[in-house]
Amino acid sequence: MSEQTPVLIVDDDPDMRAALRQWMGLAGFRPIEVETARQALSKLSSGFEGCVVSDVMLKGEDGLQLMRQVSDIDAEIPVILITGHGDVPMAVDAMRSGAYDFVEKPFDPDRIAEVVWRGVDKRRLVLENRSLHRSLEDSSSLESRLLGNSPAMKTLRERLLHFAKTDAAVLINGETGTGKEVIAQALHGFSLRNKGPFVAINAAALPETMVEAELFGHEAGAFTGADKMRQGRIEQADGGVLFLDEIVSMPISLQAKLLRVLQEKEVDRVGGRKPVRVDLRLVSAANEDPRKAVAEQRLREDLLFRLNTIEIFVPPLRERGSDVQLLFDTFLNRFAAHYDLERPILSSQDEAFLRTYHWPGNVRELRNAAERFVLNAGVGAQALEVLVTGPQAGVSNPSGGNLRELMDAYERTVISNALTRHRGRINLVMEELGLPRRTLNEKMARLEIRRSDGVLEETEG
Structure with missing residues (x-):
């Protein structure tokens, strides 16, 4: 979290406000101090990037009332309550009503800093997810x-x-x-x-x-x-x-x-x-x-x-080239945000499968694969190919071998699929892969790729 992340401190005790201001500053936050709930509410909006740290006992209104009013502005702004010993049962009830956490007096500065760090990190994820939803779902652009x-x-x-x-x-x-x-x-x-x-x-x-x-x-x-x-x-x-x-x-x-x-x-x-x-x-x-x-x-x-x-x-998706990667990345972000999970990282084998698989179910199948990939990432992540085609298929690329062997396997799959897609028309394969004729011939010879029997002859000129 950046050192500009705000933390709104609400306490009518000037000594406690000063102590919290110092601790929050040392922890890398930007402290904002107020004495009353009314002053606190004037500092908040649905775009507030940080969290609220408030004493339960305030003049005029208590921290529980403030928490409910903050929720009316944005229910996902974390509110951390500071309690005296006798206020703990009330604080527990507050957490059941939506408070993020509470810290009992007297407290260790490192303890409250840790709670605030968790609160602002959660707030960051909330705002990032909202931004993602706006850009992907609420945007009016074609x-x-x-x-x-x-x-x-x-x-x-x-x-x-x-x-x-x-x-x-x-x-x-x-x-x-x-x-x-x-x-x-x-x-x-x-x-x-x-x-x-x-x-x-x-x-x-x-x-x-x-x-x-x-x-x-x-x-x-x-x-x-x-x-x-x-x-x-x-x-x-x-x-x-x-x-x-x-x-x-x-x-x-x-x-x-x-x-x-x-x-x-x-x-x-x-x-x-x-x-x-x-x-x-x-x-x-x-x-x-x-x-x-x-x-x-x-x-x-x-x-x-x-x-x-x-x-x-x-x-069909198989004719859209690099759109497959773009769509899959977009779906990964969307489902990670939807399920509040960390976006998983694809291995080199996953990326190779993503580009070489024909995706007979098209975008619908790709979307389903991305959702399953996100959900499985945290519980014994499986290879993308296994999630899509089933465990009996195994992974098409070798699990071992040096970089040259992995690259050869990948190129062999890409060129073979292109030949099949274009029914052996070499000129169309050259155009799709962006390769000159000589380079393509050399790769096919080195990788022992031959045109299938019965394919159409290439068009000259």
Whole structure:
């Protein structure tokens, strides 16, 4: 803690204030002295960086009243109470009510310094966690919502900002776990409809018998159990954005009804006699090729034409390069703050696995891995690969060996994965890894890497 960290001393005894001022100064803090609770409260705010040291017995008000008033300002400002011998039971009750600690008179200066050090250290963590939450969750910037410095993510953010200002229907296409709902929320947040509702529904998560009533609503008496009128999700999204995830899973029988909503801008409730006007923007998502679904007659072609006025493709995590490290570090910080734990450090083996694993579950899997890594760090930390793929997998990189062997193992994995990803197209591997042809050939020869049988030939020129 810096020597500028403030400690607010509250005591109506000038001799005790002088002693505490000296001890706090010697301990490296910046003492602030006041005589009364009222004076103390005027020095505090939710951004106060230190802690409060107060006598239990004050003129006019006692330390317990002060503690409650401090809690009204910020419940996480540590309040340390100084008590006389007869005040100990009261101090114990105070701790149950939220006091950080108490020190009984007469006390050793080192003892109170130790308690204050712990208090201000806790306060520092509280303020750091709040700052982290603000930057990661409360920030309105698109970069904070869609993290990544890869060209694919920069292009995605540019396209999203451009399309957000329109009311055209958007179809988001990407693998499971790539963050399609996050993109839909960003389209809403940066649009002119951001004051309206954002209503999300997963078409694959509802039984077919419930989808119609869930989407379109129903009138009282429309079916058994419908004892009163209920708005559907489409009506609830009036004035805002309706997000339909896994749109291909919507029953084909309801797709014509959804198409009519988009064409006529009105919805027919189940059992209703009169359509209800709606004004919304539809954003949908698919984790498979919607054109394939049309060919297989699982998705109406005319509905697809209404859905994909704008089509956004979300790149899988394995194609985003160093974004994996950036995202993982961000998740580590977030979960360390959330669980009030120390942020764990990755070993060289963990870092190698992080960069070479394909992450089939994409960002969702990476986020889960970071949470598990944080929680396991303090109880017999396990290798990241074991947490992700299970104990039977072992760790892909050698646990022993010199630096050269570790680097060779890492390079072998990176180049082999790139070759597989690009189906043997050497020119694309060169571009991804930033290597000239000669260097790549030398590394492949030294590491005994060969192109797989049946891969596509490289494109010349």
